Amino acid sequence: MDLSIVIPLINEAESLPELTAWIERVMTEHNYTYEIIFVDDGSTDNSWDIIEGLRAKNHNIKGIKFQRNYGKSAGLNEAFRAASGEVVITMDADLQDSPDEIPELRRMIIEEGYDLVSGWKKKRYDNTFTKNIPSKLYNAITRRMSGIKLHDFNCGLKSYRKNVVKSIEVYGEMHRYTPVLAKWSGFKKIGEKVVMHQARKYGVSKFGINRFINGPLDLASIMFVGRYGKRPMHFFGLLGSIFFIIGIGISVYLVIAKIMDSNVALTNRPGFYFALISTVLGMQLFLAGFLGELISRNAPGRNSYLIEKKSGL
Numbered sequence: 001m002d003l004s005i006v007i008p009l010i011n012e013a014e015s016l017p018e019l020t021a022w023i024e025r026v027m028t029e030h031n032y033t034y035e036i037i038f039v040d041d042g043s044t045d046n047s048w049d050i051i052e053g054l055r056a057k058n059h060n061i062k063g064i065k066f067q068r069n070y071g072k073s074a075g076l077n078e079a080f081r082a083a084s085g086e087v088v089i090t091m092d093a094d095l096q097d098s099p100d101e102i103p104e105l106r107r108m109i110i111e112e113g114y115d116l117v118s119g120w121k122k123k124r125y126d127n128t129f130t131k132n133i134p135s136k137l138y139n140a141i142t143r144r145m146s147g148i149k150l151h152d153f154n155c156g157l158k159s160y161r162k163n164v165v166k167s168i169e170v171y172g173e174m175h176r177y178t179p180v181l182a183k184w185s186g187f188k189k190i191g192e193k194v195v196m197h198q199a200r201k202y203g204v205s206k207f208g209i210n211r212f213i214n215g216p217l218d219l220a221s222i223m224f225v226g227r228y229g230k231r232p233m234h235f236f237g238l239l240g241s242i243f244f245i246i247g248i249g250i251s252v253y254l255v256i257a258k259i260m261d262s263n264v265a266l267t268n269r270p271g272f273y274f275a276l277i278s279t280v281l282g283m284q285l286f287l288a289g290f291l292g293e294l295i296s297r298n299a300p301g302r303n304s305y306l307i308e309k310k311s312g313l
Contacts, residue, residue, distance in 0.1 A: 002087065003032050003034040003089060004034070004083035004089070005034060005036045005085075005102070006080070006083060006088060006091075007039065007091055007093050008041055008076055008079065008090075008092075009040060009041065010040070010047070010069060011043045011044060011045045011047060012043070013049075013050050015093055015094055016038070016054065017050065017054065019093060019099070022099045022100075023099045024058065025099075034060055035083075035084065035085060036058075037063075037079045038051045038063045038093075039075035039076075039079050040063065040065045041066050042066045042067065042069035048065055064082065071172075071173070073173060073174050073175040076170045076175050077169060080165035080166065080168075080170070083165060084162075085162065087106045087110065087159055087160070087161065088159070088162060089102055089105060089157075090157065090160070091157045092156040092157070096156075096197060097156055097195070098157075101157060105117050105119070105157070105158075105193060108193065109159050113189060114189050115164050115189045116161070116164055116191070117190075117191045117192065118150050118153065118155055118190070118191070118193075119152065119155040119156075119193060120152040121152055121155055121195060121196075122151070122197075123197060135154060138176075139152060139153055142180070146177075146179075148179050150190070150192050152192075153180075154176045157195050158178065160182075161187075167186075168182060231293070232289050232292030233289040233290065233292065234289075236285045236288045237289040237290075239285045240282045240284070240286030240287075240289060241282065243281045243285060244278070244279060244286065247275045247280075247282055250278065251279070253271065254269065254271055254272060254275065
């Protein structure tokens, strides 16, 4: 199968028929074998009825229905598990992403050898203050922290090589950072394409103010797990050693001061409490690293690694 088109949605009944017809036209023009996977994330309108009706007319359409709203990341994760296309395209259901971009996104994967291509909505039609400015800030921070030179990490229109989506797990609010997840899974060739952005035609945006809090927290989680998930002692052990050495150093200084002047009361000096806190904190961090190392080394699948199979090897 050439393409799996993954579309997570919630309460987008009005846009689904138009979006499906648009995708079908593009698929027919380019003679692609394809599947469309709709993920209904607990819609309260008749989105699922629409999906069932579309499925009855076109058996390339598949549907996954959640009993309640679990979030976009959960929808993508389930669809990635079900996808069977050589290239996987993700897009939003609100008609702001254009299916006409799909052929070029697929070509960049197949012909140019990219593992992942992220859309860049260079010209947007969103509210400047509530979406554009925060997005630019988060994108700048993500570029800095991850080293991935993309302008729009949060763009829903992306293309993936099949083995990329089978190698990553998307949870929490990490749908914004799938390029980062892909990089930490060993996929290095990540590209970008300027894509057309359209104003929302039906309904309202489903993303609230919580994205301003959850987004940075999930990025910090990704960066930590990506760098230290298999070696937590390298992080906690280093910090613990630094605090422990500081505490011991202050303690030695206080002991020497006491020897030099027996009238000095150690417990009346601020340094005594700094030494005590640093020593205890250092020991706790070191123990946290030790426990993390034990958990990591005994976790199921610890020794499973991504292996690229090549003919003749």
